[in-house]
Amino acid sequence: MLILPAEADEATVSTAVERITTVIGPSGGEVTKLDRWGRRRFAFEIARQHEGYYVVVQFNAEPDTQQELDRALKLADEVIRHKVMVLPNEAKAPTASPASVEA
DSSP: OEEEETTOOHHHHHHHHHHHHHHHTTTTOEEEEEEEEEEEEEEEEETTEEEEEEEEEEEEOOTTHHHHHHHHHHHOTTOSEEOOOOOOOOOOOOOOOOOOOOO
C-alpha cells in the first residue's frame, strides 16, 4: 500500500507503480492487481498533510525482493508512507483423514 500526496495525478501514480515494477521485475516478479482507492482523509496529520491518495498494489515476487522494495519506497520522494505486507497463501483444501482400521 502506498500513500501519495493528495494532489497526485496520473503521472505520479504511474511513477510509483513503475518504481515497484522495476524492483520486482528482475527477480521474476509481476504486478497482479492495481487498486486506486483515491483521495482519503488521514486519521492524524502526516508530514503536515491531512489527506493522501491511496494505491494498493498486489504482486508476486521472491521473498528477498521485499527488502529491496522497502528500501526503494523509502527513497521515493512521491511516497508519503508505504507498507509492504506478505499475504498468506490461499487456504488449501483439507486432506482426507486416514480411514480408521478396525481390528
